Amino acid sequence: MKRLAKLLAASAIAGGALLHLAAPSQAVERSRPLPQGVDVSTYDRGVDWGGGRLAFGIAKATEGTGHDDAAFAANWAKIRQNGLVRGAYHYGHPKNDPVREADHFLSAVTSAGLQPGDLLMLDLETTDGRSDHQVNAWAERWLEHVQRKTGVKAFFYSSWSFAQEHGDGLGGYPLWVAHYGKAPGRVTAPSPWKQWTIHQYASTDHDHNVSRLAADQLRGLGYNPSQR
Numbered sequence: 001m002k003r004l005a006k007l008l009a010a011s012a013i014a015g016g017a018l019l020h021l022a023a024p025s026q027a028v029e030r031s032r033p034l035p036q037g038v039d040v041s042t043y044d045r046g047v048d049w050g051g052g053r054l055a056f057g058i059a060k061a062t063e064g065t066g067h068d069d070a071a072f073a074a075n076w077a078k079i080r081q082n083g084l085v086r087g088a089y090h091y092g093h094p095k096n097d098p099v100r101e102a103d104h105f106l107s108a109v110t111s112a113g114l115q116p117g118d119l120l121m122l123d124l125e126t127t128d129g130r131s132d133h134q135v136n137a138w139a140e141r142w143l144e145h146v147q148r149k150t151g152v153k154a155f156f157y158s159s160w161s162f163a164q165e166h167g168d169g170l171g172g173y174p175l176w177v178a179h180y181g182k183a184p185g186r187v188t189a190p191s192p193w194k195q196w197t198i199h200q201y202a203s204t205d206h207d208h209n210v211s212r213l214a215a216d217q218l219r220g221l222g223y224n225p226s227q228r
Helices: 003-019 072-081 098-112 132-150 160-166 215-219
Strands: 036-040 056-063 085-091 119-123 155-159 175-178 198-203 207-211
Touching: 036 085, 056 072, 056 098, 056 119, 056 207, 072 085, 072 098, 085 098, 085 155, 085 215, 098 132, 119 132, 132 160, 155 160, 160 175
Parallel strands: 036 056, 056 085, 085 119, 119 155, 155 175, 175 198
Antiparallel strands: 036 207, 198 207
C-alpha cells in the first residue's frame, strides 16, 4: 500500500475537486469520534497494538500467487491478542488467475487461524496492463470466490479514483478507500458505492485509517462459521 502514497499525494487536489460534487450526506460528521486503525506489512515496525487508541488492525497476508508477507503471522497474532478487530489483505495482480490468487490468500489466512469476526480484503492498485473491463472482471471473480469459500463479503481496497474506474458492479462489497486529500472520515464514496466503510487518510509512520462503523459492527462484516 505504500505504492499509493506518491500517487495519492499528486492527485489529492484533483480528487478533492471531484469529491466536492458528491452528496455531503456521505461524509461522517466531524463531531462524531471514529474508530481508529492501522494497516501494516513486513515494512512496518514498532506498531503499538496495545496502546488503547486503536480499534482495528489490518495486516498484509499475501501478494500474487506465491508471495507471503513475512510479518503476517506475527501481526495477525498481536492484533488478536490486544482485542482489536483484525483484517487480512491480499495485494492483487490482474495478470494472474484470480482464483489461484484467492486460494493462495485463503490458504495463508486459514493457516494462521481464521476466527469469527475476522475481516478479509482485496487490495487492488494495479492494472498489470489489462483493460478496465478485464481488471473489473478480475476483481469480481476474486471477490466472488472468496465469498463462496468463506461466506465473507471481502472488502475492496483502492484509491478513490482507481475504485471509481474499476469498481463497476462491486458496490455490494464493503469499501476501504484511500484518499489522503481529505481529513479522517471526510471523504465521499466513489461510484458505485453508496457509502465507504474504512477511510485510509494518511501514510506517515504507518497507514492510518478510520471506520464509519463501531468495532462490533465491523466484526459483523467478518468471518462467521455458520455462514459457510
